[in-house]
Amino acid sequence: MKRFVAVALALACGVTAVLAETDPIAERRALMKHDGEAAKKLFDMSKGKIPFDLAAVKVALQTLNEGATKSAALFPDNSQTGGGTAALPAVWQNKADFDARFAQFAKDVQAAQAGITDEATFKQFAPAVFKNCGACHEIYKAKSG
Amino acid sequence: MRVKWIAVILAVVVAAGAVLGWALTAPRPRYSTEEWQALSLAGDPAAGRLVFFAGGCESCHKSPGQDDPLKLGGGLELKTPFGSFYPPNISPDPVDGIGAWRPVDVANALLSGVSPDGRHFYPAFPYASYQHMTAKDVADLAAFLHTLPSVKGKAPPNALPFPFSIRRAVGFWKLLYFDNAGLRADPSQSEQWNRGRYLVEGPGHCGECHTPRNFLGAMDLSRSLAGAPLPDGHGKAASLRSGGFLDWTEADIVEALTSGFTPGGDVLGAGMTAVVRNLAELPESDRQAIAVYLKSLPPLGPAPAKP
Numbered sequence: 001m002k003r004f005v006a007v008a009l010a011l012a013c014g015v016t017a018v019l020a021e022t023d024p025i026a027e028r029r030a031l032m033k034h035d036g037e038a039a040k041k042l043f044d045m046s047k048g049k050i051p052f053d054l055a056a057v058k059v060a061l062q063t064l065n066e067g068a069t070k071s072a073a074l075f076p077d078n079s080q081t082g083g084g085t086a087a088l089p090a091v092w093q094n095k096a097d098f099d100a101r102f103a104q105f106a107k108d109v110q111a112a113q114a115g116i117t118d119e120a121t122f123k124q125f126a127p128a129v130f131k132n133c134g135a136c137h138e139i140y141k142a143k144s145g
Numbered sequence: 146m147r148v149k150w151i152a153v154i155l156a157v158v159v160a161a162g163a164v165l166g167w168a169l170t171a172p173r174p175r176y177s178t179e180e181w182q183a184l185s186l187a188g189d190p191a192a193g194r195l196v197f198f199a200g201g202c203e204s205c206h207k208s209p210g211q212d213d214p215l216k217l218g219g220g221l222e223l224k225t226p227f228g229s230f231y232p233p234n235i236s237p238d239p240v241d242g243i244g245a246w247r248p249v250d251v252a253n254a255l256l257s258g259v260s261p262d263g264r265h266f267y268p269a270f271p272y273a274s275y276q277h278m279t280a281k282d283v284a285d286l287a288a289f290l291h292t293l294p295s296v297k298g299k300a301p302p303n304a305l306p307f308p309f310s311i312r313r314a315v316g317f318w319k320l321l322y323f324d325n326a327g328l329r330a331d332p333s334q335s336e337q338w339n340r341g342r343y344l345v346e347g348p349g350h351c352g353e354c355h356t357p358r359n360f361l362g363a364m365d366l367s368r369s370l371a372g373a374p375l376p377d378g379h380g381k382a383a384s385l386r387s388g389g390f391l392d393w394t395e396a397d398i399v400e401a402l403t404s405g406f407t408p409g410g411d412v413l414g415a416g417m418t419a420v421v422r423n424l425a426e427l428p429e430s431d432r433q434a435i436a437v438y439l440k441s442l443p444p445l446g447p448a449p450a451k452p
Contacts, residue, residue, distance in 0.1 A: 040410030088379055088415075134405045134421070137414025142380025 025083030028074035031067045038063040039133060046126045052119045061113045064129065068106035072099045086141050098140060105132040170316020172263050173325060174253035176280075181249035186284035188248060193289025196282045198426035200275070200348035204419045205232040208296060214423075217242070218296035223269055224377040227362060228305035230269040236296035244295065251287040252280065257325055258315075265315035267303065268323070273364060274350035277328035282348065322363035334441075337430075341438025344431060345370075354382040354416060357448070371445050380415060386445035398436035399429070 038060035044050045045057065075091055075098070091098050112125040176184075197203075203214035209221045218241075219234040236242035243251070250261040258265060258272035266272060308314065319325070328346060330339045345351045356364040357373040372384030383390060389409075393401075397408045405413045405421045413421055424432055 036410030036412075038410075039412075040406065043404070043406050043410075086380070086414075130404075130406075133412035134414070134418045137405075137412050138418030141414040142375070 023083070024074040024076055024079045025085045028071055029084070031071055031074070034063050035067040038067075039130065042126060043130065046123065046130075052122060054116075054118065054122075057116060057122060058113070061109055061116070061129075064109045065106065065113065068102055068109050068132075072102040088140050088142050091140050094139075098136075101132070101136050101140075105129075105136075108132055166317075167313075169320060170265075170313050172259040172265055172316065173257060173319075174259045175256040175276075175325060176249050176252050178247075178249055181252060181280075184280055184284075186248070186281055188284040188288030190285070190289040190292050192282075193285035193287070195427055196278075196286040196348060197289055198423040199344060199431070200278075200286070201350070201420060201423050202235070203423070204416070206235050215293050216296055217290075217293060218298055219300035220298075225269060225362070226376070226378075227269075227309045228303065230267060230303050230305075231300045232270070233300045234296055234298065235290065236293055237291050238295040238297060241297055241299045242295065243290070246287075248284055248287040251290070252283045255283055255286075256327075258319070258323070265312055265319070267305075267312070267315060268318065268362065271350040271353040273323060274347060274353055276323070276325060277343065277347035279327070279343075279347075318361060318363070322361070335437075337434045337437050338441060340431065341434035341436070344435050345438055349435070351385075355385055368445060368448060370439075370442065371448070375416070382416070384445075385439055386442060387447065391444055393440075395433070395436040395440050398439055399432050402432045402435065403429070 041050070041056060042060050045052050075087065075095075077092060079085070080087070080089065080092060108128045108131075112129050115125050116122050203217065205221060205223065206217040206219050207214050207221065208216045208218035217234065217236045219232045221232060223230040223232065234242040237244040239245050246254075246261055253259045253261075254266065254270075255272060255275040255278060257276065258268065258270065260266060303310075328343060331342070334342075352364050352366075352369055354375065355370045355373060356366065357368050357371060359365055368386075370385040371387065372382060374381045393408060401407050401413055402421060402424050405418060407413065412418075424435075
């Protein structure tokens with residue numbers, strides 16, 4: 001029974017991995033959606049709309065780290081249109097800059113993960129994390145039709 | 146013999162038509178030099194700085210490839226269905242920029258879409274919105290522009306296919322779509338609402354992206370702010386009269402215009418990132434006024450299907 005479960009799990013992981021690879025648009029949109037929810041939570045905390053919660057901050061930063069490190073690879077050349085993607089052609093025209101921005105995002109998130117221990121350090125590190133959102137969206141994202 | 150008379154009559158009709166056309170398309174600047182001087186506006190550069198950021202001049206006129214919004218060498222390509230426009234150098238350089246312009250010239254450019262040498266500007270320069278600005282704001286803006294650094298080099302000429310390359314024809318467009326008028330305050334509304342309306346319909350020129358346009362590129366004001374495709378064809382400006390935006394509170398709007406974050410956790414992207422950057426230079430009361438005005442607009446359903 002255990003072997004059956006193990007094999008089934010491995011197959012399931014493999015199949016989803018293959019499925020994800022064949023639909024990078026869906027996967028990156030899912031990552032971005034989670035990023036947005038995490039960022040909104042951190043943002044509301046930074047504005048005092050919800051109380052500061054260190055555990056929640058760590059969870060949110062982990063989500064952002066996942067987005068920052070996994071997303072750049074989800075923009076292969078054959079994923080420029082379709083699937084409701086809001087990615088602009090500029091992504092593929094400036095791929096090096098695009099990838100570099102994700103690297104910067106990851107750097108800022110990881111610095112925050114290492115540095116945030118309380119509310120004071122949260123307020124110190126959070127702005128650098130938020131700056132990354134607009135920096136990419138200004139040039140590389142459009143509301144698609 | 147008859148043919149000769151027909152030819153003569155035809156020639157006279159064509160000539161009369163040309164003269165009439167020329168007269169109809171004549172540029173009509175809002176202010177003559179005397180009328181402007183009679184206003185006695187000194188121009189305050191500190192106030193003009195706020196007008197500059199409300200108007201978002203840097204979004205089109207900033208020299209590309211660098212981040213200083215006060216370097217206004219122009220030249221950023223604006224792709225539209227009518228061809229490519231290149232916003233000119235509006236730095237105070239006396240040769241390549243507008244350093245030789247008098248404040249009345251700046252006024253007539255913004256309020257009437259007319260250049261100091263009596264030619265029409267194309268309405269890609271959003272004077273259809275800027276026409277609602279007050280003379281004082283224009284005077285202050287002109288004073289502020291004069292304090293900025295000179296930038297050398299003219300922008301490239303517009304790349305427009307025939308017939309859009311006939312600049313004089315903009316005069317016909319203006320007859321149809323441009324009322325060359327100011328904005329009258331609505332006394333039944335609060336000062337805050339009127340300030341919001343002024344910012345949105347005047348220097349903020351929000352409709353120039355968010356209002357759908359007809360086949361000649363004029364804003365369809367019956368569907369003001371109801372959303373439109375972006376001029377370069379990539380993506381669209383959201384509807385502020387329907388859909389998800391109707392669920393936004395005034396506080397949500399202020400937040401989005403201050404930080405870029407939307408209630409759903411997204412971040413305003415594309416052209417709106419620059420708008421958020423520019424509006425950050427204005428007092429919060431201005432962003433609140435914009436929010437009050439936008440929330441007061443009645444919802445507008447989708448456009449009726451074309452028969």
